[in-house]
């Protein structure tokens with residue numbers, strides 16, 4: 001088990017992160033700096049390899065002049081904040097209805113088999129957790145790995161992704177069905193050219209402007 005006291009007892013923002021945190025504070029009126037809490041926690045989490053220890057929660061509380069419980073309320077509400085160590089690659093698997101109906105249970109089985117229990121770190125430094133909707137349901141099922149989305153996945157794609165990461169290779173983010181952003185997959189869907197879009201918008205009647 002990681003000794004969090006030992007790990008983070010001397011935590012303080014690096015010079016670069018301190019100026020970033022001060023910039024975030026400057027967006028809010030005097031006396032309302034606590035409203036920057038999500039940004040400040042995010043900066044602290046990034047600096048601490050992806051997770052927030054109790055000592056960092058204390059540091060952020062002091063930094064914002066808030067009580068620890070106010071900081072914990074935010075840190076425990078959002079799944080983007082991790083309260084235990086994560087791997088160098090942290091998988092957030094969406095298990096909400098559209099992703100579940102599109103096969104997230106299969107992805108979950110792969111994660112269990114390849115990485116182990118949720119919220120633990122494997123020997124080769126991978127971790128995963130099931131989260132609620134990641135806001136990209138149109139390309140379900142989705143997994144977020146660190147800062148990027150991997151979409152339209154099936155079990156084979158996910159196993160390949162994990163294998164590539166284990167070999168230290170780069171992996172492709174976005175759709176694994178060659179979807180163009182979030183456009184429909186149906187080949188019969190018509191895409192307009194720029195000229196066609198301009199012609200349509202030029203000829204469109206503008207409501208309320210007619211004499």
Ligand code: FES
Nearest residue numbers: 094099134136137
């Ligand atoms: S349900 Fe999975 S991204 Fe929305």
